[in-house]
Amino acid sequence: MSSVLAVDVGGTGLKGAVVDARGHTVAVRDRPSRAGGRPVVDNLRDLLADLAALAAAAGPERPVAVGVGTPGTVDEASGTVVYASNLGWRDLGLRRLLEEATGLPVAVGHDGRAAGRAEQLVSGTRGNFVFVPIGTGISAALVVGGVAVAGVSGAAGEFGHVVVHPDGELCPCGQRGCVEAYAAGAAVLRRYLARGGRAASTAEVVGRLGTDALARQVWAEAVHALALGLQGLTVLLDPAEVVLGGGVSAAGPLLLEPLEVRLRSLLAWREPPPLRTARWGTEAGRVGAALLAFERVGIAPDLRFPLGPGVPLSPGVAAP
Amino acid sequence: MSSVLAVDVGGTGLKGAVVDARGHTVAVRDRPSRAGGRPVVDNLRDLLADLAALAAAAGPERPVAVGVGTPGTVDEASGTVVYASNLGWRDLGLRRLLEEATGLPVAVGHDGRAAGRAEQLVSGTRGNFVFVPIGTGISAALVVGGVAVAGVSGAAGEFGHVVVHPDGELCPCGQRGCVEAYAAGAAVLRRYLARGGRAASTAEVVGRLGTDALARQVWAEAVHALALGLQGLTVLLDPAEVVLGGGVSAAGPLLLEPLEVRLRSLLAWREPPPLRTARWGTEAGRVGAALLAFERVGIAPDLRFPLGPGVPLSPGVAAP
Structure with missing residues (x-):
């Protein structure tokens, strides 16, 4: 079963998840955006490494893509963050950077637009x-x-x-x-x-x-x-x-x-x-990021369950 | 050759035109919105009668439709002006009213949206x-x-x-x-x-x-x-x-x-x-109203010429 690594990048925290194509959350892991006084992008790379390890621990299949939602002005075609004031990013080629770090196809999208799609999925x-x-x-x-x-x-x-x-x-x-x-x-x-x-x-x-x-x-x-x-x-x-x-x-x-x-x-x-x-509550960003990843590799996931309305993220492998 | 009667309704003036499907303006005629202290809708009816007469004087063919662009909240499907503060209109079934007055199919649309389409036609x-x-x-x-x-x-x-x-x-x-x-x-x-x-x-x-x-x-x-x-x-x-x-x-x-x-x-x-x-200058509303009329009866007019960029409305029959 294919899975993806998803991260919702915020000014305060990075919210990560490993999600499989049935819409099951294999693992979640969060990290402060500026943990240890390090640049956000370094913490993002570390979180993706953590998520990959959690995915590996959960089963033999390798994740097939990475989805990242970020605030600011995002050129989704090139995966570039043109400007994000809360993160101090300007003209950051985030997709390429994370493809090099993970060896996986990466989709970078606008957090709000991706979360809006996640909300659309579960609402009328x-x-x-x-x-x-x-x-x-x-x-x-x-x-x-x-x-x-x-x-x-x-x-x-x-x-x-x-x-x-x-x-x-x-x-x-x-x-x-x-x-x-x-x-x-x-x-x-x-x-x-x-x-x-x-x-x-x-x-x-x-x-x-x-x-x-x-x-x-x-x-x-x-x-x-x-x-x-x-x-x-x-x-x-x-x-x-x-x-x-x-x-x-x-x-x-x-x-x-x-x-x-x-x-x-x-x-x-x-x-x-x-x-x-929001029906997704504060989780819409994480689900939106997973959607970005699945779309990157042409998979249409069923994200309605168990990440459905009112259902808290309940990972198969508990996050620490 | 088919023609239409088009009126751009504004808070100050009503701008009318008879336009044929080649995009030629057969006639233009304007009228103050509140001429003679009468309700706007009465002046609009009179202007449409004037335009019909101008069309009849220009040739044997009867106009096939009426297009009216109005400001405010417009339900284009039903041809109802839900609210237009500058005209004092609220829940006015304008399409039905004008269909009764003219005996022609009428399209009522939002002036700004119709004018925007007219602008789109002639710009890159x-x-x-x-x-x-x-x-x-x-x-x-x-x-x-x-x-x-x-x-x-x-x-x-x-x-x-x-x-x-x-x-x-x-x-x-x-x-x-x-x-x-x-x-x-x-x-x-x-x-x-x-x-x-x-x-x-x-x-x-x-x-x-x-x-x-x-x-x-x-x-x-x-x-x-x-x-x-x-x-x-x-x-x-x-x-x-x-x-x-x-x-x-x-x-x-x-x-x-x-x-x-x-x-x-x-x-x-x-x-x-x-x-x-705007390329259309102050004429975009009039052209937008003509577009509404042509669409109402399924005709795709060629409105690029002679109503093209920088070309003033030059009616075949001069307006008084």
């Missing part, structure tokens, strides 16, 4: 929808007629860098007032700390919304920026629904409910699209 | 581009993979109602801070008058940019709002180019040059897409 949504993964950064898969818009240079879907507050806060990308500068997981934590809050993670800030006025304020500003961005997306694309994914979407109703209220108040003349959190 | 642009007609209001044809995005309810492309200044000026649509509230032709004139300027038209305001500081200020704010909207469009869709049409685009370099500078300064990490004015 087909034609027009928007998938917005909110993690360290924010991107989007803009699905029109069943296909995620790539744009003329592979740079489409950079929803996190839509300017919603002209002259607003500086974003790591160099622009001012981006959605991501307020609403990404990293921004929520950074802004909470900058105003004197103390927390180790975005999840901790979210956990205090019931008791901490500063947390509430920072969160409300994140929701407002996100609503402003979605206002534009809604009137431009008129999507059937907006699906929120990524780590921050784990906030669930704490995110969805105020966001729906705010978006509705910004839209005077039309209904907002339905908002929901 | 094929796959991904954005066409933004700036007239009384502002809309957009977002062309992805050669097709203008319609959205789930026909409401896509409402670029004029992207909020770029949260808590900004009230837009006729009821929202605050829309692109259109600053940059549409009507907004430029309204804002110039509100600050004590005196002018009868937007063109007059533009004509004073060299000599009038107030005109310059209002224009700069229009350009800024447009640039903010295009910033979002650019990072979301990564279009091959942005084409500006409609009456305001007649400003040419007075619009394009400051817009390009402003858009470039808003985009920190990527190049802006090339900006240009």
Whole structure:
């Protein structure tokens, strides 16, 4: 049975999996993006070596391909990351580099677009929808007629860098007032700390919304920026629904409910699209990366089960 | 030879034409949208009657279809205008109404999307581009993979109602801070008058940019709002180019040059897409409406000549 190595590259963590063509997860293994103060690409290579070892331990068959989803501007045809601000990558020939490291065919795709496809696989949504993964950064898969818009240079879907507050806060990308500068997981934590809050993670800030006025304020500003961005997306694309994914979407109703209220108040003349959190939860990126790998070698995997809606990744070989 | 009646409905004027299947304009006739203080739809019916008479005067053949492009949210399948703020239309069954009035098959489409198709016909642009007609209001044809995005309810492309200044000026649509509230032709004139300027038209305001500081200020704010909207469009869709049409685009370099500078300064990490004015100039809407009519009856017209790039509409029968 063929299997693939899949990695969802994020600004904070690398999420890896070995997945077989029945859609069974043979193993999962994660790694911090900057573990040991080393360049992300070195940690990515190490993680792929770990995944290959896990695959070898699981059975005699060698993995047939590698799929990697990364944020930023990605030229999928050449496997080049043109620019990814959260990773410090510019014109990085990632596919070639990883093909040399692994000896396998590698597909490099945009994390948001790949995750959007994974979400499409398990949801009733087909034609027009928007998938917005909110993690360290924010991107989007803009699905029109069943296909995620790539744009003329592979740079489409950079929803996190839509300017919603002209002259607003500086974003790591160099622009001012981006959605991501307020609403990404990293921004929520950074802004909470900058105003004197103390927390180790975005999840901790979210956990205090019931008791901490500063947390509430920072969160409300994140929701407002996100609503402003979605206002534009809604009137431009008129999507059937907006699906929120990524780590921050784990906030669930704490995110969805105020966001729906705010978006509705910004839209005077039309209904907002339905908002929901991803069926894949925070795993959509990992599944999207596996899809990229299978497509690279012309295999159509059945990824609906056991990685189906609401089913946690349950690897055959447990990750440490 | 078959011909069609075509009308581009705008907030200020109705632009009509009789066009034959060789792409020859048999006649053109315009009419103010609210001539005589009557409802727009009555003036539209009158204009169609005028066009039918002009067609009859030109030869023995009866027109075979009617095409109407309108702003707002348009359900093209049913020919219903769901909402058009500048016309005061809501849930208007325009196709049925005009089929009863004319006895001809009628196609009702979105003005911006139809004009975008007309622009596509005569330009080298094929796959991904954005066409933004700036007239009384502002809309957009977002062309992805050669097709203008319609959205789930026909409401896509409402670029004029992207909020770029949260808590900004009230837009006729009821929202605050829309692109259109600053940059549409009507907004430029309204804002110039509100600050004590005196002018009868937007063109007059533009004509004073060299000599009038107030005109310059209002224009700069229009350009800024447009640039903010295009910033979002650019990072979301990564279009091959942005084409500006409609009456305001007649400003040419007075619009394009400051817009390009402003858009470039808003985009920190990527190049802006090339900006240009429409090949069809302000006629794209009229040609788009003719296209809608021909498609309604399954005729593929050759609209490249004499309505080609840079060639003014030169009707066989002169309009009065």
